[in-house]
Amino acid sequence: MARTSSVRRLVAALSIATAALVGCGDSGDAPPVLPDAQLTETIPMAMEHASVPGAIVGVWQDGAAPYVEAFGVRDTSTGEAMSTDLFMRVGSVTKTFTTTAVLQLVDQGRVGLDDSIDVYVPGVPNGDTITIRQLAAMRSGLADYGEVVIPLLPSQPQRQWTPRELLEIGFSTPPLFPPGTAFDYSNTNTVLLGLVVEKASGQPLADYIADHITGPEALDHTSVGDTAAFSAPHARGYTRTSDGETVDATDWNPSWGYGAGNMISTLDDLSVWARVLADGTLLTPVTQHEREEFQPAPSEGSGSLYGLGVEYQNGWIGHNGSIAGYQAYAYRLPSEGKTMVVLVNSNVDPLGVWNLVTEIVSVVSLDHRWPGPPS
Known part of the structure; x- marks a missing residue:
């Protein structure tokens, strides 16, 4: 470090x-004291219900000693135990970094939230009316390329995807609704925002994030996974194919998640990032306020709200992510001064991991329970 x-x-x-x-x-x-014993009793039972081999859990409360523990195994073939310092793929937590980059460029006057996307990227369906704000808020109406690409991963796990290839797949399906009229979670939106960062800054997205986000915040163990390379030590990650087989997806190439799901991080770094994200440390107060204009996002949980690349889950501000083999939850509860990060090495049962987080939150916050699962 x-x-x-x-x-x-x-x-x-x-x-x-x-x-x-x-x-x-x-x-x-x-x-204040965190309920360590209750957490340690609750988490393994919830992991078993979710068929999760290993988990790393951290809960921090201002003024209290943190709760940081690892459970289960990092490798099901060797039985090697999880530890709290492992690198993990974090899936759509990546979106919080990409949208923060866009909002920094808004603060610099290089991007306008109400600019149309065709100012930066040509050839987008409805590109003259879809705004940067609508892309960040998941309200563009553009179809998610992931619906096509993700099922292909088991048959071509090492394919190196380009952003343009991903967009072409997303654009092959007509827009789902007129821009701004509904919420639909789509990776296509954030890939476009990644290209906006590159166009407006003149830097590759990974370099911009390193220079302006992870570097200034000393997130030394957080990086963009442009290829299948994976920092060590890391947990093996497990996913399920369409025929029901559980397979090791650790070394699958995450390039299909460009700007939307291809980052790698650690428990410690994400605990810092969750606070930075909720506090708006890297943005002006005006732009942070724009980010927190939360709107209903029913597909993200019962009563869930979504701002500009960030969720609001009954007071918890942050994001979760899922990618082949891994899931991540990184949230801050400002009203109670609490931060929660949960990392697991399986995405076999996303609902089960949602319920694992529900159990954790039920222990650490009686007044801000985790919402019901996504529709």
Whole structure:
């Protein structure tokens, strides 16, 4: 880990400890304590129900000692145990980085939220009326190329996809509705936003994210996975094919998720990122306010809301992600000063992992329960 990252985390730890002492001195109350024992009892049972081989879970509450634990195995063939420092694929948590990059460019005056996408990328259906804002809010109406590409992955796991190939597949299906009239979660939207970043900044998307997001925040273990290369140590990841077979997808090429699902990170980095995302650290207050104009997103959970590349789940702000072999949840609950990150090495049962997160939240926040599962 780089020196800047170590120093920043040490300062954060000292700040939390100081806050705990000050709070105790002011009120006479004991500092907050997370329900560690209850979490440790709850998580393995929920993992079993979700058929998850391994999980890494972190819960942080301002002023309290963090809860950081690993459960199960990183490799089902060797039985090697999970550990809390593993690199993991994070799927659609990637979208929070890409949309943050776009919003930074808005702050710089290089992109307008209400610009039409055809200013940056030609050939988009309804491109003269679809705005950057609508793409980030998943309200463009563009069909999701993932509906075609994801089923192809088991038969061509090492294929190197280009953004243009992905868009051509998405554009081959007519738009689902007029721009701005409904919500539909589509990877096509965020691929387009990745190209907007490249056009407006003059940098490849991965370089922009490294220079302007992960670098400044010292997220030293977070990167864009442009190829199948995977930093070590990492957990093996397991997925299920259409014929019901569970297979090892660890080394499948994630390039099909360009800008929408191809990043790699760790528990520690995502705990920092969840706070940065919710606090708007990298954006102006005005642009952060635009990001948090949340609208109904029924396919993302019962009562779920979606802003500009970020979810609102009954007070929890962040995003979840699923990619072959892995799932990730990274959220901040500002009203209670809590952060939660859950990483698992299977996407065999997405609903089961949703229920795993539901169980965790039911332990750590009685007033902000996790919403019901997506429709």
